[in-house]
Amino acid sequence: MHIDIDEIAKDFATSTALHPVSLAIPSGALVALLGPSGSGKTTLLRILAGLEFPSSGRVLLNGQDATGLSVQDRRAGFVFQSYALFRHMTVFDNIAYGLRARPRASRPPKAEIDRRVTRLLDLIQLPQIAARYPSQLSGGQRQRVALARALAIEPRMLLLDEPFGALDAKVRKELRQGLRDIHDETGLTTVFVTHDQDEAMELADLVVVMSMGRVEQIGRPTDIRSRPATDFVRDFVNS
Amino acid sequence: MSDATSATIARAPQPRARFRNATEETPLARAVLIALAVGGLLLLIFAPLAVVFAEALAEGWGAAVASLGNRDARSAIQLTLLITALAVPLNAAFGIAAAWLITKFDFRGKAFLITLIDLPFSVSPVVAGLCIILLFGANSLIGGWLVAHGLPIVFAIPGIVLATVFVTFPFVARELIPVMIEQGRAEEEAALTLGASGWRIFLTVTLPNIRWALLYGTLLCTARAMGEFGAVAVVSGKIRGQTATMPITIEMLYNEYLSVAAFSMAALLTAFALLTLLLKTMLEIRHADQLAATRRH
């Protein structure tokens, strides 16, 4: 699914998080929103998910206006920085949650839910942890469970907020490749937010550098490295 | 929404009210929940409070004030103040000692000790009174000896104090323990290395750190102590002018259909309870950082 962000702006009560921002994300791309904290990248991601609504502008999904579409109807797989796993549910129940939450008419039968959860556990290479609770998992395992939970609803796009932020350096490197593999296998249009330029450059097809609520540059990692469009990009990428 | 209509309004600033935050209930659900909460508290809390004052003033201010001025009423007020003045400091002393013991030392059976301190919470006040009668009553071993030596406990002031301390037992300790655990032992240990004596450490290091929590616990303890009914009803013998506290006097007056007198005394206790709540709320707002975490709201 291709995503078009058309002149999206977001004002909060006392500040402006996003000046009008436009961005076209081709179907199947893996895109990084890169910038320091306060650059508006997380706000943009949350607007894509339907967790926040823009003050003006439109979000188009496959060319259809989705600006007013509720978060439930938007079907964006979202991975939170803190993972936000349901700690009173087993890993299995966490992953099955979105399927079970569907209205009866579109809810898959129990056997189908079991099958899908098992398949997702295989996909994240943790088939043995279905019965555990989130408190019994390592940070890296939690991240992958959050990813599987987001994938279970058969999302139209995958959105990740600092997916590696809470992990130590070694696990971070491993899981980067994990995300790349999952993206390639599912073919989902994927947008992730990061403040780590190595992460963005290594993982993404397309990097969007943001600062102070504006897009500074959009380009392939090599372009951004070799031809920074602004002083900010040059400083940020070389720091 | 069709594409055609959305395209025409695309550039206009969109009213935010159209989009509901994912973590909020619908305005209707909110309104219903707020109405239920307000309605429930009106029926259960505010209406009874209003009734106390309305009934007290049913025959005007004069009658209400006069009913508090007679000899039995004055004796009840004095007795309640005396009991509170004895029970609360005893309880505060116990609370400080228990909190010091539990938070400054490591010993086996600590959890069990805390359970024992909490025990009075789950004992009916009437059963508490019963226990005190069985231990100190005139026909018990200890009680008989004490009566023979001119120190009756049951049906006398010491028994009322004892009953009051029983029902308020955990109040101060419960407030102090979490605060003192949070603050740790480092400051006291530092003072110790600087050569301060035990009392000096307590007065100059510990006490300033726990003073608001101590005040908070003491406040709750005072409110409960002034109002205790069940345990005191059992051990006091309800002797008018001698062992009848304010709550006991309220019961007597009410049973004699002296409504204005009963509710006037009730209004006095209610006014004190409301004052307590006001002070408590102020403590929660102004000194939240120095109270137990569950009190910070």
Add this chain to the structure above:
Amino acid sequence: MLSKPLIQRTAMPGLGLSAGITLTMLSIVVLLPIGALLLQGAQFGLANIWDTVHRERVWAALFLSFRLAFLAALFNLVFGVLLAWVLVRYRFPGRRILDAAVDVPFALPTAVAGIALTALYAPNGALGSLAAQIGWKIAYTQWGIFLALVFVGLPFVTRTVQPVIEEIETEVEEASATLGATRFHTIRHVILPMLTPAALTGFALSLARAVGEYGSVIFIAGNIPLRTEIAPLLIVIQLEEFNYDAAGAIGIAMLVISFSMLLAINLIQIFTRRRIGHV
């Protein structure tokens, strides 16, 4: 292997004094009196205690106290969670006053609450007369006892649940929404389960308080044997007749009921806590 010492050696002063005060007061105020009750029971004998408790009037009073306390705690469980939610999540005029009012049952003497509720809900009272018009008698019936027990137990659930609601991360609720769950589904399957351990604690405290409650109930109860006579009142009546054996037997029965209830709920809580863990 050396066994763990009874007390860890430390330079901290005041061990003797604080332990002395704590243990002395605990003994005089709590342990010896409760011991006296148990001793009285032991002398009376288990068979006699059982006979006393099994008398129709005593049995009815114990059952009534327990049943109405349970129902009142159940009401407070539901209303208390609702109240906590409204107080934490919504902003509306008068919220602070409402929040402070929740503590009124803690601070208001039970006798005052008793006569106020009676005056209000008696057939000639302001609200009781309204209820009487639809044929609903509140004061001097079991409804009155229920009402008084709801009053005294009201703050417990709200005060234990409030801090937990404050700590719920918004992201967990957002996660549920992104997975397609309606708000109702989120509340039912994500939020309420998170509140369960705290709500159960509040329920247990409310129940323990209500089972033994005396002051607020006796005015509104009507105190008719077999119908509206609560167990603590029966103890008072036995004491007034200097029947210490019977009073002791009922007292022991009440102790056993409240302790076993607290034990049961503590076990449930340990179980839920262990499962959920502290993340």
